[in-house]
Amino acid sequence: MFWNKLFDKIYVLSLKDCNDRREHIRKEFAKVGLQDYEFFDASHFSSDEVKEFKKSERVIQSSSCFRCLKKRCGCENNFLTDFQIANWHSFVRIWQDIVDKKYKFVLICEDDIVFMPHFKRTILGALSKQQTKANNIKWNLPLLIGLGGAYHPQKHLLQTAPHLRRQNVMCNPCFCMNNQMAELFLKIYHVHHTSDHFMHIEVPQRIPIVQHFMMYPWPVYELSFVPSVSKFDSLVRPKGAIRRKEYKEFLFLSPSYSMNMMLLNVLKMTGIPMKEDNTPKGLGYRNNYGYITNYIWKNEEIKNRSRIDKKYLFTGGKEFDLLSLKTDLMIYNKLKENSEKINNNINNIIENPIDFYNNIFKSLGINNEFNYDNESELEELYLKFVKYIHENIDNVEIININNLPQDFYKKIMSINNINYLSVNKITPEKIKKVFDDYNYQISKLKINTENIDENENIDENKNVVEEVNEKEIIIEVVN
Numbered sequence: 476m477f478w479n480k481l482f483d484k485i486y487v488l489s490l491k492d493c494n495d496r497r498e499h500i501r502k503e504f505a506k507v508g509l510q511d512y513e514f515f516d517a518s519h520f521s522s523d524e525v526k527e528f529k530k531s532e533r534v535i536q537s538s539s540c541f542r543c544l545k546k547r548c549g550c551e552n553n554f555l556t557d558f559q560i561a562n563w564h565s566f567v568r569i570w571q572d573i574v575d576k577k578y579k580f581v582l583i584c585e586d587d588i589v590f591m592p593h594f595k596r597t598i599l600g601a602l603s604k605q606q607t608k609a610n611n612i613k614w615n616l617p618l619l620i621g622l623g624g625a626y627h628p629q630k631h632l633l634q635t636a637p638h639l640r641r642q643n644v645m646c647n648p649c650f651c652m653n654n655q656m657a658e659l660f661l662k663i664y665h666v667h668h669t670s671d672h673f674m675h676i677e678v679p680q681r682i683p684i685v686q687h688f689m690m691y692p693w694p695v696y697e698l699s700f701v702p703s704v705s706k707f708d709s710l711v712r713p714k715g716a717i718r719r720k721e722y723k724e725f726l727f728l729s730p731s732y733s734m735n736m737m738l739l740n741v742l743k744m745t746g747i748p749m750k751e752d753n754t755p756k757g758l759g760y761r762n763n764y765g766y767i768t769n770y771i772w773k774n775e776e777i778k779n780r781s782r783i784d785k786k787y788l789f790t791g792g793k794e795f796d797l798l799s800l801k802t803d804l805m806i807y808n809k810l811k812e813n814s815e816k817i818n819n820n821i822n823n824i825i826e827n828p829i830d831f832y833n834n835i836f837k838s839l840g841i842n843n844e845f846n847y848d849n850e851s852e853l854e855e856l857y858l859k860f861v862k863y864i865h866e867n868i869d870n871v872e873i874i875n876i877n878n879l880p881q882d883f884y885k886k887i888m889s890i891n892n893i894n895y896l897s898v899n900k901i902t903p904e905k906i907k908k909v910f911d912d913y914n915y916q917i918s919k920l921k922i923n924t925e926n927i928d929e930n931e932n933i934d935e936n937k938n939v940v941e942e943v944n945e946k947e948i949i950i951e952v953v954n
């Protein structure tokens with residue numbers, strides 16, 4: 476047969492365990508007389524190789540949608556899934572193989588392809604001397620020719636003589652290319668979109684020497700994506716896997732409950748409304764912009780639904796953190812001892828820290844009869860907590876609240892696109908005051924109103940939620 480005269484290597488990209496797909500290929504290839512080919516084991520999304528690959532600098536995990544580049548969008552798939560990255564990894568390995576073994580012209584097939592009855596006429600016709608000459612193909616420059624994709628009657632059943640068309644079409648299911656093409660891909664690839672977009676759209680559009688053609692009428696179609704001819708579930712794109720994530724600007728983490736409350740107040744003061752999160756295991760606060768601490772207790776499935784831009788771990792230094800932890804835990808134990816008081820008094824004043832610490836204890840595997848007087852136990856809790864954050868959250872930026880970066884308040888303000896100059900009376904300096912005055916006792920969780928506005932008339936005898944002005948700046952004053 477002609478196959479191995481045209482191509483010096485034929486790859487079938489296929490997961491090792493996909494026996495039904497491999498069986499399909501064996502039958503399909505036998506039908507078209509294709510005997511000399513190799514099942515090239517596709518990279519599995521959960522393999523160590525792919526996990527390593529994800530960490531390489533070639534893989535760019537953006538906080539924006541890779542399709543439309545917006546942060547918030549309606550795209551059905553707005554981040555590169557592990558399956559898509561695994562697919563990239565497979566292709567990188569194939570390119571490397573082509574270059575290493577110096578193959579001149581190869582055919583690459585996915586494992587769910589089917590040949591049209593006219594396959595031979597089209598392939599031989601499209602790659603004939605007459606066609607390659609007519610299209611001015613230069614064999615010493617990068618060349619990629621697609622044989623097909625999803626089934627499309629107008630492309631597969633086109634009533635014309637076989638020919639090539641210079642166009643950029645996603646044709647991952649089946650395409651051929653030369654060594655120069657593989658070498659170029661290998662040199663310049665960056666994983667920030669799907670592999671087929673990179674090979675068939677991005678590279679040919681950006682690099683003029685790349686020759687990208689399609690054969691007509693298409694001699695090959697794939698089974699996975701068209702419902703009427705669908706045979707296999709796509710493993711590259713399994714059903715039910717998350718394909719989009721909601722964008723969140725921030726995750727604020729703090730090692731103590733009181734610091735958590737302080738962060739909540741700072742956000743409220745910048746005009747960012749936060750609401751209590753009542754989802755299971757969700758004590759804490761969240762809104763469209765982000766989360767405070769509670770996110771880390773959520774299960775993987777919930778975590779995977781968000782893509783968080785900035786993650787900050789706030790600390791006042793170890794000594795400071797330990798002190799605030801100790802104070803919190805004193806309150807925690809008192810609250811537990813006296814539940815009546817919780818309901819009648821304290822709970823109205825401050826949000827209940829019991830659930831906050833119960834979540835911490837549970838996640839860290841610590842007995843909740845915790846002895847806060849024991850310094851070493853306290854320190855152990857603290858270190859476990861910090862370790863837990865680092866193990867569970869990537870790319871956390873540590874912010875020492877005693878030494879905040881100059882532009883930090885501005886950054887928080889910009890979350891809500893608030894121009895801080897336009898927000899009456901609230902300036903970054905005043906918000907900084909809140910951080911500086913953090914050294915409070917939790918029993919009098921109170922923002923010093925003098926630092927907010929000297930003229931503000933606030934009733935100290937009630938729990939007041941006072942509107943400072945029409946800009947929705949809420950100050951909670953607590954006895």
Ligand SMILES: [Zn+2]
Pocket residue numbers: 540541542543544545548549550553
């Ligand atoms: Zn999008």
